[in-house]
Amino acid sequence: MTNRIETYIVDSFTDKPFKGNPAGVCILNQTLLDEQMQLIARELGLSETAFITQNKESNKYSIRFFSPKMEIPLCGHATLAASKVLFEIFPKMEKIHFKNIQDLDLSIKKYGDTIEMEFPVYDTVPQNTPKELLKALGIKQIVNSEFNKEAKILLLEIESSELLENLSPDYEKLKRSHNLINGVLVTAISKRDGYDFESRYFWPWSGTNEDPVTGGTHTFLSKYWSMRLNKKKMNSYQCSERTGFMEVELVSDKKLTIKSEAQIILKGELKI
Incomplete structure (x- = not known):
């Protein structure tokens, strides 16, 4: 028997x-089996695919995320995408609760076209960066180097957003330069009007080469820049080729809100 799965790209x-x-x-x-979800994510070829299942209550869902290579515990842009789809299907729904594989309760609210997501706040700790990794990224000098253990991501602050935008990594050398991380987040203070900081996320170890806009990294990036800029509410810009934006606010030491928009571009039916 063919299983037909309502599928979107957002x-x-x-x-x-x-x-x-x-x-x-x-x-x-x-x-679905984990292997089936992994195959679907690989087939779609996007940085992440979210799989959502409704629980007993109408606005409560379980959510899992897969890159083309592996399961990802927490993903911001796929959570936003799943929220956009559900708000489109159920226009009277104003709040959603997602439960991820880590048993985190992700609360989602709708304000017109804007969607607000509640995410946890994580810390970073200082960590040295291999010279080979910096060379593969094309970075000669860094301001700071930190590590987030929950996501296994290395955070590098560099001196300007212009340098950040012009980075062109050698991804094969980047993969060989480190074997204990899932990705490298490079960030800088923004010189664009209306934005506080910018970032780009490279993760050839566990996903695609570059994730165009990454909500999950803001679980620790927001606290990092909050301490650097002495601000609780900030505007973030991801200066990848596709670009993207979000407003972040540290509500408490443990809770963060991320606000942005999303666009449904494709609806179809997947047959397995």
């Missing part, structure tokens, strides 16, 4: 189609 962290970060969203009406 551009997250943008107010324009074909910008931001595209995510797959699959609405499941029956359980």
